[in-house]
Amino acid sequence: xxxxxxxxxxxxxxxxxxxxxxxxxxxxxxHLEGISEDQVDGLEPKDGYCPGGGVNNGVCTxxxxxxxxxxxxxxGVRVLPxxxxxxxxxxxxxxxxxxxxxxxxxxxxxxxxxxxxAWGVRSLDLRVEFFSASQGARRFxxxxxxxxxxxxxxxxxxxxxxxxxxxxxxxxxxxxxxHRFNKFTYAAHDELRELIKRYLGKTIVPVACKEAAIVQxxxxxxxxxxxxxxxxxxxxxxxxxxxxxxxxxxxxxxEMANFILRVAQENKGFGDLRAIQAAYYSLPFFVPKDLSRQxxxxxxxxxxxxxxxxxxxxxxxxSLRQRLADKVVYAxxxxxxxxxxxxxxxxxxxxxxxxTRAYGIFSILNGGSGATLTFxxxxxxxxxxxxxxxxxxxxxxxxWAGQMRTINRNDCLVFRVPHGGTPTxxxxxxxYT
Numbered sequence: 001x002x003x004x005x006x007x008x009x010x011x012x013x014x015x016x017x018x019x020x021x022x023x024x025x026x027x028x029x030x031h032l033e034g035i036s037e038d039q040v041d042g043l044e045p046k047d048g049y050c051p052g053g054g055v056n057n058g059v060c061t062x063x064x065x066x067x068x069x070x071x072x073x074x075x076g077v078r079v080l081p082x083x084x085x086x087x088x089x090x091x092x093x094x095x096x097x098x099x100x101x102x103x104x105x106x107x108x109x110x111x112x113x114x115x116x117x118a119w120g121v122r123s124l125d126l127r128v129e130f131f132s133a134s135q136g137a138r139r140f141x142x143x144x145x146x147x148x149x150x151x152x153x154x155x156x157x158x159x160x161x162x163x164x165x166x167x168x169x170x171x172x173x174x175x176x177x178x179h180r181f182n183k184f185t186y187a188a189h190d191e192l193r194e195l196i197k198r199y200l201g202k203t204i205v206p207v208a209c210k211e212a213a214i215v216q217x218x219x220x221x222x223x224x225x226x227x228x229x230x231x232x233x234x235x236x237x238x239x240x241x242x243x244x245x246x247x248x249x250x251x252x253x254x255e256m257a258n259f260i261l262r263v264a265q266e267n268k269g270f271g272d273l274r275a276i277q278a279a280y281y282s283l284p285f286f287v288p289k290d291l292s293r294q295x296x297x298x299x300x301x302x303x304x305x306x307x308x309x310x311x312x313x314x315x316x317x318x319s320l321r322q323r324l325a326d327k328v329v330y331a332x333x334x335x336x337x338x339x340x341x342x343x344x345x346x347x348x349x350x351x352x353x354x355x356t357r358a359y360g361i362f363s364i365l366n367g368g369s370g371a372t373l374t375f376x377x378x379x380x381x382x383x384x385x386x387x388x389x390x391x392x393x394x395x396x397x398x399x400w401a402g403q404m405r406t407i408n409r410n411d412c413l414v415f416r417v418p419h420g421g422t423p424t425x426x427x428x429x430x431x432y433t
Contacts, residue, residue, distance in 0.1 A: 050292070050321050058097070058110020059119055059320045060292070067120035067325055071214065072171040076333030078215040079341040079359070082173050082205070082225060083271040085214070086308060086331045088324055089123030089177075089315040090116050091279045091288075094142030094150040106144045108279070108288035108317035114159040117174065118167060120325030123241075123275065123313045127180040128152055130188040140192055143182055152192070157199040160224070171218050173205070175225040175273065175313070177241045186232060193234045200224050206236040208427040209414055210271035212359075215343050216387045219361045220412040221431040227273055241313065242274040249281045253294060256280060260298050264310025275313035292322035301327040304338045348373075354398075356384050356417040364390040364407065373398040373407075378417045386415045386423070400425075 050060035071077050077085050093116065096109040109116065113124060129143040137153035150156075156176065164170050176196075181189075197204070205222045217223065229240025244266075246259045260278060268274050278298065282289035295316060299308040308314075308331045314324065344355055347363040352371040354362045356378035364373075373396065378384055390396055390407045398405050398413070401422040407413060410433070414426040 058318070059115075060322050062323060062326050065326045065329055067329075068118045068167045069169050069172060070120055070325075070329050071122070071173060072169075074329050074333065076329070076336040078218075079213050079336050079343055080332065080339075081211050081213055081271045082175070082217070083210055083273050083312065084335075085173075086311060086328050086335065087122045087175070087313045088120055088319060088328050089125060089175075089275055089313045090121050090319045091125050091277055091315040091317050092144050093121075093124040093126060094155060095144055095148060096150075099148040099150050099155075101148060105285070105287055106146065106148075110318060110320060112150075112159065113155055114163045116319065117160065117163045117169070117172070119320050120328070121319060122173065123175040123177060123315070124156065125275075125315055126152070126156060126176060126178050127182070128178060128184075128192065129182040130184045130192075132183075132185075132188070140195070153195060153199075157196065161199060164223075170223060173214055173217060173223055173225065175227055175241070177227045177229075177273075177275070179227075179229050179240065179243065181230060184230075189230065189232050193228075193237075196226055197234065197236075200226070202429075202431055204236050205238075206427060206429070207238045210238065211383075211416065212385050212387065212414060213341070213343055216359065216361055216385060216414075219363075219387050219389055220414075220429055222429075225273070238273060242268070242272065243277060244274065245277040246280070250283055250286075251280055256291075257294070257298055260311075261307070264307065268312070273313065275315050276311055277315050279315065279317040288317040290318050290321060291316065292318065295324055296322050296327070299324060299327060301331040301334070304334055306331065306334070309335060309338075348392075348396075354386055354388065356380075356386060356423070359384050360386045362386060362388045364388070364392050364396045366392045366394070370394070370396065372396075372404075375400050375415075375417060375423050378419050378421070381419050383416055383418045385426075386417060388413045388415070 066073055090109055092108050093113055095107050096112050097107055098112045127143050129141050129147055131139050131141060137151040140152040141147045142150040160174060202221060203223050205217055205225045226237045227241050228237040244263045246256060260276060263276050278295060280289055281287060299314060300306050301308045308327060343359045345361045346355060347365050348368040349365060352373050354373055354375050356376050357380040389412045390409055393409060396407045398407055410431050412429045415423040416426055417423045
């Protein structure tokens with residue numbers, strides 16, 4: 001590819017390469033203006049951990065990166081499906097030092113969830129207990145072995161909404177991993193489901209879109225994955241995250257290191273969610289151990305075959321006491337570049353044929369002939385996901401494999417197009433109704 005003709009985007013964090021009129025191509029490239037592709041190796045974030053959380057109340061602050069909107073700000077992760085991305089998670093996310101009362105043997109995070117999100121965490125490990133005799137937000141509280149008065153409504157859903165509003169972080173994809181349920185009835189599941197949907201609405205990423213790239217989710221106004229580890233779940237919720245735990249609370253440091261290496265070699269279904277629990281308790285007081293020094297080695301990010309490249313969601317205790325969040329940003333750039341991923345964005349201004357050789361976003365705009373949309377053949381050797389959005393004032397039609405569908409205003413259609421095969425409609429969504 002000719003980098004002499006590359007144009008940097010507003011902040012220089014991604015490059016937009018014109019393919020033809022009405023089309024742009026998003027690639028995984030360097031995130032700083034003026035940095036060429038062969039200089040990416042020099043951008044690995046500095047190793048670092050802050051014993052006891054350093055001087056910033058439990059946060060080892062970044063030296064090179066901005067974290068609150070890193071998915072939008074930096075190239076790389078946007079061309080990956082969320083299940084293929086490397087994400088920093090927090091183990092027992094609601095058990096933080098700011099909670100009251102905070103059980104000492106279970107508290108494993110320094111900062112509450114809104115701060116975790118602002119400092120780069122994108123996956124929350126949530127265990128919920130139902131209190132049938134309580135009212136309002138206190139009916140659904142965060143628990144581990146006990147509760148600490150954190151609630152799903154106030155400290156998870158409202159905190160997420162406030163983080164997005166105050167930080168302008170509407171393109172940050174966050175996974176809410178409802179991992180365990182205590183004292184639940186089917187009626188309680190129904191009530192929690194409606195609470196979640198009332199707060200998140202159209203921003204929920206349906207499981208049918210698990211193969212879509214993050215930038216395609218942006219095009220549909222989606223930004224939150226609800227993973228619900230129970231068979232009685234909403235149709236839009238994802239199955240529970242595949243939790244990889246060592247199986248003991250007090251392993252040795254070498255046992256944990258070897259476990260992390262083994263998990264990195266395991267296969268995973270494309271787009272599925274998998275997390276490693278890189279955390280354990282220390283003796284004799286049986287409290288969550290600060291593994292900050294070890295984590296930056298176990299999940300080193302150097303090169304395309306770095307240890308972190310075998311992982312996806314990384315759940316830890318005291319998750320912000322080291323700069324693993326910065327390594328995640330860099331590692332996603334390396335993963336996307338190694339997979340040679342790209343998204344082609346085009347529109348009706350360039351014709352009525354939807355390309356399928358790469359992941360794509362096709363926008364229907366006002367004007368043009370109004371001809372029925374059709375698909376080009378996919379001869380790329382790999383399946384692609386196509387998102388078709390109607391941004392015009394009029395309905396439009398699309399035809400494939402003997403089928404015809406009307407695309408109404410603000411509709412988003414998601415198709416999977418296999419190599420040499422016919423497209424399959426995965427779902428139809430509307431951003432506003």
